[in-house]
Amino acid sequence: MTASDNPHLDRPLRSFGRIKARPIKPRQAALMDTLLPAIAVPDPRAGPIDPRALMPEAQEVWLEIGFGGGEHMAAQAARRPDVLVIGCEPFLNGVASALRHVDEGGLNNVRIHADDARDLVDALPDASVDRVLILFPDPWHKARHNKRRLVQDETAQAFARILKPGGRLRFVTDWKDYADWALERLGRTAGLRWLADEADDWRIAPPDHVVTRYEEKKLGDTAPIFLEFEKE
Template sequence: MSTDKHPTGAPWRNFYGRLKGKSLRRSQETYIDEDLAALAPGPVGWEENPDRTPLDLGTLFGGRDVWLEIGFGGGEHVVHQAATNPQVGIIGCEPYINGVAMLLGKIRQAGVENLRVHPGDVRDLFDVVPDGSLSKAFLLYPDPWPKKRHHRRRFVTPEYLEPLARKLKPGAEFRVATDIPDYVRQTLEEVPGQGFTWLAEGPRDWREPWGDWLSTRYEQKALREGRVPHYLTFRRDG
């Protein structure tokens, strides 16, 4: 469990997982220094605001629908979605600073303008995103925490799913991709209990990726190692 501050200086709740890996390249440090503050979903220091003033997503994205990617890894998928869906605004959330730096480089290269980056715990973001404001959420190859005693650290637990459900609009889509069979089990047990319906009518609905899918580095690793991806789609009830 980490109790230090994130490399960007933001605070967080008890957090399990890596925050920084190998040293950043000089170009990646430049991305952090020059681009991150401008791409944050709120003004500098919003994470430390004890009042947790709600974000004005209408102003932030010009009234567009807003999507959320939880744990964007290296950023391939979230940049792809932003580039192919300029009619929406997207917030990418990732506490691993090396992944944040990679995403910032991809944003420069792609030139997308409808993407904002939260370099920290998604629970802090849930504190300031208005209820019923998100139209879609992605959870792609999350940390599997394979040991049974660590399953409570997974995202698909009430600590994370309850606030996610509140932030999603009725009818919003929640996509989960994982190559871990036990993560599939827990997802199918926990997510419907928080007000979601699993949209599957047959095996193809979880064996085949979504039509707008971009395979990530984590999926490619899973395929190389012989693990089978699962693609689960849920609808927020209400």
């Protein structure tokens, strides 16, 4: 069998693990049926997606990849109601949790893609996003699993493509090896410029960073490392 015989053979390796773990709570399950369809991003496999059509009045478009339980995404959306915040998360328990935050916060500026972020990135136009946020992605520790990491040369190039000139990409991890890995790949991506001039620029959280319960667990081997890039 060749790749042309089976389109799934052409798809990149998954950069995420489980799709669902524990049972979803009844209230959140109800939101999956009611709220999610109303704020879901159109299927990117069906064709290009213009984020301006999702919220025409938005002053900016932010893309958060792997929003976990949605705490950070909801907090940023609440701070900036003029910004369209698009969140990607394939883990259904995380999506359900995020829907609760969106519902309780009455947030009208959040849209969700409950699947692989790479499909959505591929469907977005050039220079259509003001910020890309990648916070504490799965580190895939074992060397043989490094190829599953979200940040690869190909994805870094895709992020640069969708960013507007002057747009920002923020990558945060609490694993030293992944920080080195991401810095190497993002640093050699045409059009992206690392904004750090001194150690505190990557050791100290940016002023608008939101600390979540996941970050407070300190599951990594280092304090969070903040890598901030700008599209030239």
